[in-house]
Amino acid sequence: MNFLIFIPHMNIGGVERSFLSLSEALTQRGHKVTILTLKKNENILEPNTKAIQLISLNKNRALYSVKNIANIINNLKPDVFISAQYYANIVAIISSKLASEPTFTILSERLHLTRALEEYGFFKRKILSFLIKKTYKKANLIYGNSDHVCEDLIENYTDKNTPIIKILNPALFEKITYMSKEKVVDPWVTEDKIPILLYVGRLSPQKDIPTLLKTYKLLSEKIKVKLLIIGDGPQKILINEFIKNNPKLQPYIKVNGFELNPYKYFRHSTVLLLTSKFEGLPNVLIEGQILQIPIVATDSPGGTSEVLENGKSGVLAKVGDHVDIARKIEGLLTDENKKKSIIERMSYSSKRFNSLNIADRLIREIVKAK
Secondary structure: OEEEEEOOOOOOOHHHHHHHHHHHHHHHOOOEEEEEEOOHHHOOOOOOOOOEEEEEOOOOOHHHHHHHHHHHHHHHOOOEEEEEOHHHHHHHHHHHHHOOOOOEEEEEEOOOHHHHHOOOOHHHHHHHHHHHHHHHOOOOEEEEOOHHHHHHHHHHOOOOOOOEEEOOOOEOHHHHHHHHOOOOOOHHHHOOOOOEEEEEOOOOHHHOHHHHHHHHHHHHOOOOOEEEEEOOOOOHHHHHHHHHHOHHHHHHEEEOOOOOOOHHHHHHOOEEEEOOOOOOOOHHHHHHHHOOOOEEEEOOOOOHHHHOHHHOOOEEEOOOOHHHHHHHHHHHHHOHHHHHHHHHHHHHHHHHHEHHHHHHHHHHHHHHHO
């Protein structure tokens, strides 16, 4: 099959990593993949195989690219056109309807939509909700990446005639494991035995950075522990303010910003922490399971509990409750048997996210829907 995949921004997010994993798996199965993105100079993550073609639209916003995408559909004549994220999905449907060449259009929803839209003001939320309801039902197939995401789509945004399935996020096990072995040249990370809490991800309101910082402060009053943050985003200013207001904690907090290879830090860390308000299916937790680092994450709307098997392969805590999160982390740090049990379960749990198996499942669903 000939796949055209629309990913607006090829930068630092889990969506981009997930679709690169899927693209590589599809090419390994003999399919042709072209990735369409807005601006090539923003592409921090490049495909690792020459089999994947990368096309830049040279546009600043997805909305401005409707005609360009329609033209590319006409020129490439893809068998399957896939997009991800709700704003890109809206544009993808409009573009596919403008194109003269018919194509099988798949929308991939990566977040719990209702909870995600709550982050906007009233009018923007209403407009986006209206556009999603109008466009999503015109897709040939929609897939969410967790049970909660799919249930939200069915209940609030589509009709009974819209085919909706669940397909988990794919992960490239060998690549992640290989990258984790890269040497870390940083004495702060490697040269003492103080436990390290690791956060990897965008510093955005969705990730609830204030709760992350409150959790660390409370925990540090009981246990000597470090906080390592790998990521960038608008809430970095909150971290800088926190460090300024808590000078005694400054030596124990490190903010590295975005890194192409965050996996090398996993094997030096004690607990992987995620304090999100809502999620889709968090890639960082899948990657944490692959690299077998104990996890504490908030049981937010979306797929966090699904990744962690309702607490079997990671510890779930209450959303926005820094006291509960700190208590759960302390429990992991002081209970070796619990930590060992969770790590042992991770080997089984992570197998669900094998990229080749997920690519095969997607192909089967496309054939069935056609």
